[in-house]
Amino acid sequence: MPQPTDITLSAHRLTRRYGTGLAVAELDLALQRGEVLGLLGPNGAGKSTTMQMLTGNLAPSSGSIAVCGIDLLEQPLLAKAKIGYLPETPPLYREMTVDEFLTFCGRLHRLPSIELGSAVQEVKARCGLADMGRRLIAHLSKGYQQRVGIAQAILHKPDVVILDEPTVGLDPNQIREIRTLIRELSANHSVILSTHILPEVEAVCDRVHIMHQGKIVFSDSIEGLRRSQQTETLLVGFSRPPTLAEFQNLTGASDAQILEKGLFKVHCTADSTRAETITQAATAHAWGLTQLSPERTSLEDVFAGLTRTEEKNSQASV
Amino acid sequence: MIRTLAWKEFRTLFAQPLAWVILAVVQFVMAMVFFWYLSQYFEILPRIQQLANPPGVTEVVVGGSFYFAAILLQVAVVLLSMRLFSDEYRNRTIALLLSAPISSTEIALGKFCGLMLFLLIPVALLTIMSASLALGGVVDWGLIGANLLALVLLLTAYSALGLLISSLTAHPLLAGFGTFMALVFLMLLNILATDPNATSNYLSPLNHFETIAKGLIDTANLSFLVIVTTTLLVLTSKILDRRRMQG
Known part of the structure; x- marks a missing residue:
C-alpha cells in the first residue's frame, strides 16, 4: 500500500455547476507520486473543467483539492507552486522568444535567479528545444509550440504535471516524441493527462479514469481496462460455407451471425474452447476454413459501451 | 514579482509597432505644441509686460504643453x-498567470506598472523639453515639478481605468472603445462645467490635474487621484478573482 504522503494530488467530491448544468459532479481523484493518470472521455465530458479546477484556474462549486497535502482553495499560492499546467491551448506569448518566455515563466514561479538559467537550459534539452532558444514563438510550428507549452509546465519541477490534450494537432512523429517525454516525466513527477484518444492512454498511462457527463464511469489500471474487455469476437471464414443454422447447430455457437457470404462472427470468451470446436467441425464437414481470427474488442468499443450504458441509465432514471 | 510582470508588459508593448507609432506621434505633436506655445508667449510678451504680475514663461509654455499632453x-x-487583459483572455494566455503562484493583485499591479513605465517615456521627454527653457531664460522649477506630478497622477488614474475596462472583456476593441468613452465623459465633466465648484467638475480627474498643475499641491487633490487609482486597481483584481469563480 502506498503511504499517504505518496499522494501528490487529491480531489474530494469536486463539483462544478454552470448555471443549472453540472459540468463535473462529485468527482474523487487521487494521484500517486510517479504515476501517469489518464483522464479519458468524449469531448464535453468535463475533462478540461476538472483540470482547470485542479490547477486553480476555476473555483469549484463545492469539494476540495489538496496538492501534496496543501489545500488549493485555502493556500492557493503555496499549492500552485507545486503544479505545472498545460491548458488545451498552450498559453504562449507569441511575441517572445523561447528563452524569454521560459525565463519569464521561471520568474513567475519564483525560481531564484541563480537557478533560472540552468533550469531553462535543462528543460529546453528535455523538450528538444535546445536550438530554438532564440526563435520567436510565433514562428514555431505547432509541434514546437506544444513543446514550449510542456516546457513551461515542467520548468519549475512541480510535483504534479497536468496536461490537457498534449498531443492534439500534432503529427504522428511528434505524438510519439511527446509520449516518450511524458513517460520520462513520470520518473520525477506525477502526471495527469487528458485525452479523447484511447491508444494514447494505452501508450503512456498507468491508470485510467473514464469520464462521461462530469462523472467518472470507469476507474482502473491499464491492465484492468484490458482485462475488462476479455470478451472477444472470432471471425470465421469458409470457402464452402454451411448455412447459419447448420453452423450454429454443429459448433454450438447459438449467437453466431453471418457478416457476409462465407464469413461468420462468433462471440467467445478468452478461456472457452469455441475456436477448437469450430476447427473440428470445419474439418469434419469440409467447409474449407479460410480464416479464423480473433477480433479483440478495442478500447473504443469499451469506451463506447461505457458511455452508452451511462446514457441509457441516465435516461432510465429520468 | 510585480517587477517581473511589469517588465514583461513593458517589453510586450515595444514588440508592437503601435507603441512605437504612439511614441513618435506624441513626441512630434508635443514638440509642435511646445513650439507653438513658445511663439505665442513671445507674441504676447510686449503686452503682458504691462501687467502688474505677468505670467512667466513656465506658466504659459509648460503649463499649456502639459495640459495638452x-x-x-x-x-x-x-x-x-485595451490589450492588457483582453489579449490574455482571447489568446488564453491568462491561464499561465492564473496557474502561477501569484495573486490577482500582483497580476493587476504588474500590468499597471508596465503601462505606467511606458507612459513615463513621453512624460519624461516633455519634461526634458520644458527644462530646456532654462537654456534661454529663468524657469520656475517648482511649477515644472507640479505639472509633472499632476500629469503622472492623472495618467495613473487613466491607466487604472483602462486596465479595469480591459479586464472586463475579451475584445480589445470593445475595451478600447469603453475606455475612450469613459475618458471623454470624464473630460467633458471638467470642460463643460459652468460652475468650477460643481460636483460633476469635482469628479473629473482633469479638474484635479489642473489644480495640482497650477502649483496647488494639497492633500485633497493628491488623495483624490490616488484613491481613484487604488480603487480601480482593487476592482481589477476582484474582477480577476471573479473570472475564476465564473469560469
Whole structure:
C-alpha cells in the first residue's frame, strides 16, 4: 500500500455547476507520486473543467483539492507552486522568444535567479528545444509550440504535471516524441493527462479514469481496462460455407451471425474452447476454413459501451 | 514579482509597432505644441509686460504643453491599455498567470506598472523639453515639478481605468472603445462645467490635474487621484478573482 504522503494530488467530491448544468459532479481523484493518470472521455465530458479546477484556474462549486497535502482553495499560492499546467491551448506569448518566455515563466514561479538559467537550459534539452532558444514563438510550428507549452509546465519541477490534450494537432512523429517525454516525466513527477484518444492512454498511462457527463464511469489500471474487455469476437471464414443454422447447430455457437457470404462472427470468451470446436467441425464437414481470427474488442468499443450504458441509465432514471 | 510582470508588459508593448507609432506621434505633436506655445508667449510678451504680475514663461509654455499632453495621452492610454487583459483572455494566455503562484493583485499591479513605465517615456521627454527653457531664460522649477506630478497622477488614474475596462472583456476593441468613452465623459465633466465648484467638475480627474498643475499641491487633490487609482486597481483584481469563480 502506498503511504499517504505518496499522494501528490487529491480531489474530494469536486463539483462544478454552470448555471443549472453540472459540468463535473462529485468527482474523487487521487494521484500517486510517479504515476501517469489518464483522464479519458468524449469531448464535453468535463475533462478540461476538472483540470482547470485542479490547477486553480476555476473555483469549484463545492469539494476540495489538496496538492501534496496543501489545500488549493485555502493556500492557493503555496499549492500552485507545486503544479505545472498545460491548458488545451498552450498559453504562449507569441511575441517572445523561447528563452524569454521560459525565463519569464521561471520568474513567475519564483525560481531564484541563480537557478533560472540552468533550469531553462535543462528543460529546453528535455523538450528538444535546445536550438530554438532564440526563435520567436510565433514562428514555431505547432509541434514546437506544444513543446514550449510542456516546457513551461515542467520548468519549475512541480510535483504534479497536468496536461490537457498534449498531443492534439500534432503529427504522428511528434505524438510519439511527446509520449516518450511524458513517460520520462513520470520518473520525477506525477502526471495527469487528458485525452479523447484511447491508444494514447494505452501508450503512456498507468491508470485510467473514464469520464462521461462530469462523472467518472470507469476507474482502473491499464491492465484492468484490458482485462475488462476479455470478451472477444472470432471471425470465421469458409470457402464452402454451411448455412447459419447448420453452423450454429454443429459448433454450438447459438449467437453466431453471418457478416457476409462465407464469413461468420462468433462471440467467445478468452478461456472457452469455441475456436477448437469450430476447427473440428470445419474439418469434419469440409467447409474449407479460410480464416479464423480473433477480433479483440478495442478500447473504443469499451469506451463506447461505457458511455452508452451511462446514457441509457441516465435516461432510465429520468 | 510585480517587477517581473511589469517588465514583461513593458517589453510586450515595444514588440508592437503601435507603441512605437504612439511614441513618435506624441513626441512630434508635443514638440509642435511646445513650439507653438513658445511663439505665442513671445507674441504676447510686449503686452503682458504691462501687467502688474505677468505670467512667466513656465506658466504659459509648460503649463499649456502639459495640459495638452494630458488630453493627448488619453488616446495613448486607450490604445495601450485595451490589450492588457483582453489579449490574455482571447489568446488564453491568462491561464499561465492564473496557474502561477501569484495573486490577482500582483497580476493587476504588474500590468499597471508596465503601462505606467511606458507612459513615463513621453512624460519624461516633455519634461526634458520644458527644462530646456532654462537654456534661454529663468524657469520656475517648482511649477515644472507640479505639472509633472499632476500629469503622472492623472495618467495613473487613466491607466487604472483602462486596465479595469480591459479586464472586463475579451475584445480589445470593445475595451478600447469603453475606455475612450469613459475618458471623454470624464473630460467633458471638467470642460463643460459652468460652475468650477460643481460636483460633476469635482469628479473629473482633469479638474484635479489642473489644480495640482497650477502649483496647488494639497492633500485633497493628491488623495483624490490616488484613491481613484487604488480603487480601480482593487476592482481589477476582484474582477480577476471573479473570472475564476465564473469560469
